[in-house]
Amino acid sequence: MGEQKDYLGHFEEIVLLAVLRLGENAYGAKIRQTVAEATERDVSIGAVYATLDRLERKGYLKSWQGEATPERGGRAKRYFKVVGAGVQALNDTNAVRSKLAGALGFDAA
């Protein structure tokens, strides 16, 4: 059957796409805002971080501590970046969706 692929969960995919979209500005609060705007739901910061941590453990993201600012009460930001395996997981998940949805006439994009 070939190489075993890992497919992303619904929220994992959304979070990963938000990180990709934000580029260099991908840190906790901004990721949460982006996901909330895209889904039109007020997602909790806890849920976002739980997903980010899970994706990092899977090797799809890497993170590092950024600068602290007065607006954050002197606390540092945690930045995220999608790595190669994360992009591959996104492609694989999208390919499966296209395969299944396309045959049904849904817009898989």
Place this chain on the structure above:
Amino acid sequence: MSKSVERMVNARSHEVYPLGDEHTFETLEDEQLFKTLKEAAKQALIEMQEKRLKEMKTSFDLQSHIAPQLGERLLLLVLSKEERVNIPGDLEEEYRGIAAKHGARYAKLWYYKQVAASAWPIVRKAVSLGLLAWVAEWIRRRA
């Protein structure tokens, strides 16, 4: 150097040479120099006041939109050591933005909703584990 020029040269602010005073100058050069220094002192004073006002406004903005302390303490109770480094900062940053846009009351409501939504899965897990531990202990005693 004339005394009037000496005073002007030593003057560093409007306290030394209050604006609007009339002076008698020995030469036209002294008068020109005085006018230049007076104008420079006036400009420096305006810039200093603007800078001070800006700092006060920034300080006020930061002070007036501080995240609810009780909410933050509740959050810190349930977060892990690693999560405590970043999550409170993220929420505070968003809180300030929301407070500036929609007001402090709305922002507080949003903040407590975030705390509850973030804490609930952790509390639920702890309760379920607690319940499991209680059941395990009950079975052990019955055995």
